Amino acid sequence: MQTAKLFLASxxxxxxxxxxxxxxxxxxxxxxxxxxVAISLxxxxxxxxAVSRTRLQDEYNKAIRGCEFFVM
Numbered sequence: 001m002q003t004a005k006l007f008l009a010s011x012x013x014x015x016x017x018x019x020x021x022x023x024x025x026x027x028x029x030x031x032x033x034x035x036x037v038a039i040s041l042x043x044x045x046x047x048x049x050a051v052s053r054t055r056l057q058d059e060y061n062k063a064i065r066g067c068e069f070f071v072m
Contacts, residue, residue: 001033001036001037001038002036002037002038003037003038003039003040004037004038004039004040004067004068004069005039005040005041005042005066005067005068005069006025006039006040006041006042006067006068006069006070006071007042007044007060007063007064007067007069007070007071008021008022008041008042008043008044008071009044009060009064009070009071009072010044010072018043021071022041025039025041039069042063042067044060
């Protein structure tokens with residue numbers, strides 16, 4: 001199975017849109033499973049400022065560099 005990472009970033013006001021995007025992606029992953037392809041979603045909300053040794057933006061940037069796709 002080939003898995004690509006997608007970093008999904010947007011303001012907190014667009015939470016509902018991000019949720020819709022996540023549902024869309026989950027449905028596509030179901031379709032693509034037989035083809036051996038999947039996209040793993042990385043959410044900016046999963047990063048906690050309290051555990052960052054530097055600026056939180058540095059943690060985002062590191063995660064973004066590890067992704068094949070970026071959606072904002």
